[in-house]
Amino acid sequence: MSTQTTTEIPEAAAVPPPGAAPAKKVPQGHRRLLTRRDRLTLGLMATLPTILHVALVWVTALASIALAFTTWNGIGFDSIQWVGLQNFKELFTNNPQFWPAVEHNVIWFVALILVPTPLGLFLAVQLDKKIRFSRVYQTAFFLPVVMSMAVIGFVWQLVYNPDTGLINSIIGANKPGHYIDWIGDPDLNLWAVLVAASWRHTGYMMILYLAGLKGVDPSLREASALDGAGEWQTFKNVIFPTLRPTNTIVLVVTIIEALRCFDLVYVFNGGAQGTELLSILVTSNIIGESSRIGYGSAIAVVLLLISLVVIIPYLVSTFRKERRA
Amino acid sequence: MHLSPSGLSVPGPSRRTLLRGVGGAAALGAGIPLLSACGGSGTAADPKTVTLGSKASDPVPKKAFADIYAAYKKKSGITVDVNTKDSNTFQEQINSYLQGTPDDVFTWFAGYRMQFFAAKGLATPIDDVWKTIGGNFPEAMHKLSKGEDGKYYFVPLYTYPWAIFYRKSVFKQYGYEVPTTWDEFIALCKQMQKDKLVPIAFGDKDAWPALGTFDQINFRKNGYDFHVDLMAGKASWTDAKVRAVFDLWTEILPYHQDGAVGRTWQDAAQTLVSKKAGMYLLGTFVAQQFTNKADLEDLDFFAFPEIDPSYGQDTVEAPTDGFMMSKSPKNKSGSVKLLEYLGSPAAEEIYLKSDPSVVAASTKADTSSYSPLQKKAYEMISGAKSLTQFMDRDSRPDFTSTVMQPALQKFIRNPKGVDSLLSSIERQKKTIFASS
Numbered sequence: 038m039s040t041q042t043t044t045e046i047p048e049a050a051a052v053p054p055p056g057a058a059p060a061k062k063v064p065q066g067h068r069r070l071l072t073r074r075d076r077l078t079l080g081l082m083a084t085l086p087t088i089l090h091v092a093l094v095w096v097t098a099l100a101s102i103a104l105a106f107t108t109w110n111g112i113g114f115d116s117i118q119w120v121g122l123q124n125f126k127e128l129f130t131n132n133p134q135f136w137p138a139v140e141h142n143v144i145w146f147v148a149l150i151l152v153p154t155p156l157g158l159f160l161a162v163q164l165d166k167k168i169r170f171s172r173v174y175q176t177a178f179f180l181p182v183v184m185s186m187a188v189i190g191f192v193w194q195l196v197y198n199p200d201t202g203l204i205n206s207i208i209g210a211n212k213p214g215h216y217i218d219w220i221g222d223p224d225l226n227l228w229a230v231l232v233a234a235s236w237r238h239t240g241y242m243m244i245l246y247l248a249g250l251k252g253v254d255p256s257l258r259e260a261s262a263l264d265g266a267g268e269w270q271t272f273k274n275v276i277f278p279t280l281r282p283t284n285t286i287v288l289v290v291t292i293i294e295a296l297r298c299f300d301l302v303y304v305f306n307g308g309a310q311g312t313e314l315l316s317i318l319v320t321s322n323i324i325g326e327s328s329r330i331g332y333g334s335a336i337a338v339v340l341l342l343i344s345l346v347v348i349i350p351y352l353v354s355t356f357r358k359e360r361r362a
Numbered sequence: 363m364h365l366s367p368s369g370l371s372v373p374g375p376s377r378r379t380l381l382r383g384v385g386g387a388a389a390l391g392a393g394i395p396l397l398s399a400c401g402g403s404g405t406a407a408d409p410k411t412v413t414l415g416s417k418a419s420d421p422v423p424k425k426a427f428a429d430i431y432a433a434y435k436k437k438s439g440i441t442v443d444v445n446t447k448d449s450n451t452f453q454e455q456i457n458s459y460l461q462g463t464p465d466d467v468f469t470w471f472a473g474y475r476m477q478f479f480a481a482k483g484l485a486t487p488i489d490d491v492w493k494t495i496g497g498n499f500p501e502a503m504h505k506l507s508k509g510e511d512g513k514y515y516f517v518p519l520y521t522y523p524w525a526i527f528y529r530k531s532v533f534k535q536y537g538y539e540v541p542t543t544w545d546e547f548i549a550l551c552k553q554m555q556k557d558k559l560v561p562i563a564f565g566d567k568d569a570w571p572a573l574g575t576f577d578q579i580n581f582r583k584n585g586y587d588f589h590v591d592l593m594a595g596k597a598s599w600t601d602a603k604v605r606a607v608f609d610l611w612t613e614i615l616p617y618h619q620d621g622a623v624g625r626t627w628q629d630a631a632q633t634l635v636s637k638k639a640g641m642y643l644l645g646t647f648v649a650q651q652f653t654n655k656a657d658l659e660d661l662d663f664f665a666f667p668e669i670d671p672s673y674g675q676d677t678v679e680a681p682t683d684g685f686m687m688s689k690s691p692k693n694k695s696g697s698v699k700l701l702e703y704l705g706s707p708a709a710e711e712i713y714l715k716s717d718p719s720v721v722a723a724s725t726k727a728d729t730s731s732y733s734p735l736q737k738k739a740y741e742m743i744s745g746a747k748s749l750t751q752f753m754d755r756d757s758r759p760d761f762t763s764t765v766m767q768p769a770l771q772k773f774i775r776n777p778k779g780v781d782s783l784l785s786s787i788e789r790q791k792k793t794i795f796a797s798s
Contacts, residue, residue, distance in 0.1 A: 108797045111457045112482050118797075131789050134768060199621040200629050213560055213620055220567065221623025223775060306567060309623055310772050321764055324454050329760050329794070 098341070104334040111328045124335035135336070138313040141227055142343070145234070145314070146295030153235040154287060157242025162272065164243070165250040179244055181237040190304030193233035194220065197305075223311025230305050230312055238294065242287060249283030250276070285355075292347050296340065315340045412696040413443045414685075415465035417452035426716035427469075430709050438703070440696050460484040466691035467700055472506040472682040473751035474593070475759060476516050479686075480509035486687040487513035491698055495705030498724040502749045506682055517705045518684040518723035520713060522646040523739050524574050524752070525663040532559070532637055540664045542675075544610070547667040551617035554640040561617035563639035565630030566774055569767035572622075573753035574679065575643055576770060580607045581677040582669040586748040589677070593757040595795035599788040605780065610669065612777040623771050645681065646739055649719050661735065665742060678746035681755060682723055758794060765790045 071079075105124060109117045128135050160178055164171050181189065196203045197219035204219065205211040219229040253276055261271045299316035302308055308317035315336060322333030414431070418424045424446060431442035445465055452459070456470075460479060470476055479485050492514040496504070499518065507516040533540070536557055541547040551561040566572045581589040584603045591597040592604065619630060619639065631651035633639040642648060643666065652658040665675045685704050691697045703709055710722035718733060721740045729740055743749065754762040769787050773780065 110797070112461060112484070127793050131786070131793065133772075133786050197624070198629070199624045200632070216621035218621030218624040221621055221625070221771075221775070226624075306624070307569065309567070309569065310768060310775065313768075322760075328457060329764070329797070 101334045105338040108331040124332050134313045138315045148231050149291045153238035154242050157239045158246045160243040161246035178240045182240045186300035187304045190301040194305050220306045226311040249280045411441045412700050413465035415468035416446045417449040417469050419448045422717050426713045430712045434703050464688035466697040470686045471755050473755040475755045477509050480515040485515050491701045494702045498726045500725050517701050518682045520720040521680045521682040521723050522720040523742050524645045524679040527642045527663045529660050530662050531660050541667050544669045560619045560639040563630040563633045563642040564618040564622040565625035565627045566622045567626045572770040578666040585673045586677045599784050608780045676747035680743045680749045681752045761794045
């Protein structure tokens with residue numbers, strides 16, 4: 038990789054001279070604004086990210102889509118075999134983990150929208166009232182967001198441990214016959230892990246809403262107070278509608294969180310029955326000794342399609358609104 | 363950077379550069395087939411150095427291996443340049459590692475996991491090494507070291523058996539006898555339950571321990587040959603014989619510790635340490651959890667009870683670790699010499715001095731310093747008619763990790779839907795084994 042990038046730099050450096058030629062036709066004032074060095078810097082700033090973006094995002098994504106129609110064990114390029122739609126057929130009809138995984142990804146999203154998001158909004162509104170120790174509370178609620186998901190998974194896995202975990206020890210559910218298997222029971226473990234995810238997500242939402250609330254014009258509050266609106270009415274009719282841009286960000290962030298959730302569950306129980314997720318299926322099929330790269334790529338493509346279905350309508354509506362404005 | 367007064371207008375090179383950038387990226391894209399060459403050995407063919415890729419990252423085995431290489435250097439003057447990686451990472455990257463610039467010699471497992479890479483041409487056959495070391499090993503080890511083509515590819519170093527572990531003091535206290543048949547085993551489980559013990563400790567959070575239980579019941583019930591066929595994808599999972607295994611398993615499942623899917627094997631072992639559980643089926647590495655010396659001396663084990671008298675207890679599950687030579691070693695003659703040494707009883711004795719949880723693969727190695735547990739393990743393995751490696755070493759790792767592990771976790775949670783579970787396994791098995 039490194040050799041590729043270094044050979045790229047001289048080429049980028051060679052860009053400015055040809056760029057300088059048309060610049061002569063541009064009015065004088067313009068020419069003075071950009072020195073040769075500026076152009077070089079700008080050129081580099083544009084080239085390097087583009088190269089990295091194309092190589093790391095587009096090339097890999099397209100390669101992954103192409104591989105989804107093949108079977109490949111990762112040993113030598115000549116062992117790639119074209120199999121058409123067979124991976125997808127296998128996935129949709131034969132894989133006992135696939136549909137539960139799709140379902141869990143959806144539940145994940147719905148749960149994050151229903152619980153931690155309103156909770157984060159609530160906390161943000163309270164903290165926005167300039168109560169005492171506001172900073173301390175802010176820090177406390179935001180702290181989980183700073184921690185890596187893997188660490189959160191590890192910590193909660195200790196809390197839920199059936200034998201020595203905090204919960205079972207307190208409620209006495211760690212004796213034979215009374216076990217509550219928070220980690221392994223497929224009826225419980227998704228909710229258990231969602232508590233951990235919500236714990237982190239609440240802080241995240243709180244910060245987003247807090248930033249949104251700080252941007253609300255104080256005169257709006259004054260005006261509604263003068264009009265005799267109560268606190269709840271002010272919030273419902275005045276403040277919340279002005280938070281619209283924040284709400285869209287929150288929605289997008291939550292969708293992304295729901296689709297990419299991986300590390301927390303992977304550490305928590307490795308995606309055992311009840312907590313299967315698409316991202317975990319991709320990993321367990323691709324990483325390993327005799328990897329099923331084609332099959333894993335097919336799952337990744339499904340994940341990509343789901344993301345597109347969610348993201349494209351959002352982008353279309355945003356652009357439409359911008360154009361109208 | 364000067365900020366232009368006109369704010370956003372940054373004209374000139376940007377578009378052109380962008381196009382160049384795209385061109386450059388295309389060039390880079392063409393160079394992408396850089397399947398990470400994670401072999402670390404930069405030194406060129408130096409006749410006095412052999413490079414060795416090791417997965418022994420835990421402190422105890424790491425030191426044990428280092429002692430062997432030090433002794434080898436003293437003996438032959440050849441330096442072993444070790445490149446140790448985290449054992450999980452090593453296993454996950456083995457594919458790209460062997461295709462890139464692997465070390466001359468690398469640590470690996472016997473069984474299907476070895477044969478797979480041998481068949482792909484990623485290892486060098488070492489028949490010449492076995493001409494020298496062949497006499498050191500019992501017949502079962504010869505069989506384990508051969509690829510599908512009948513050539514040798516592997517030098518075994520140590521091995522350890524899977525068995526049912528128990529506390530001698532607990533058995534004495536309640537007057538239990540070691541069960542040798544299935545009926546005795548069931549009766550013992552019932553008795554333990556009456557005595558308020560967890561009959562069989564069990565933790566399957568890591569998803570592999572259940573594979574071991576299946577292996578034991580299967581080769582006791584259906585014999586070694588059927589087990590091998592099933593693992594190799596030849597026999598069918600919907601066969602009535604497999605169904606019978608799950609029926610037997612369902613019979614003992616109620617005597618297993620509750621909530622197994624949420625428990626690690628270490629936590630399950632702790633219930634044996636604290637004498638809350640009566641028995642535990644695992645490899646001898648369970649001894650690692652017995653940190654108190656008196657507890658360790660109290661630990662004992664017996665072979666999984668007989669189910670079908672025509673097979674008795676003739677098969678032992680004994681995963682074996684050792685060494686292989688990569689496809690084009692830089693120092694081949696040095697590697698051959700090193701492997702010859704690694705296959706000698708002397709090397710095994712050095713290893714066991716530092717890691718007493720396993721036994722030597724060679725029958726020539728000195729057993730006088732063995733602990734009683736090691737002696738028993740050694741007798742069990744050397745007395746076996748056939749040796750198996752463990753499901754994830756005897757079968758395709760992709761099959762065991764993506765199909766069997768979740769399927770068996772499901773079975774443990776709910777033993778009722780066996781038939782649909784087995785037909786699902788069989789369907790998925792067909793696709794996986796059909797791909798090369």
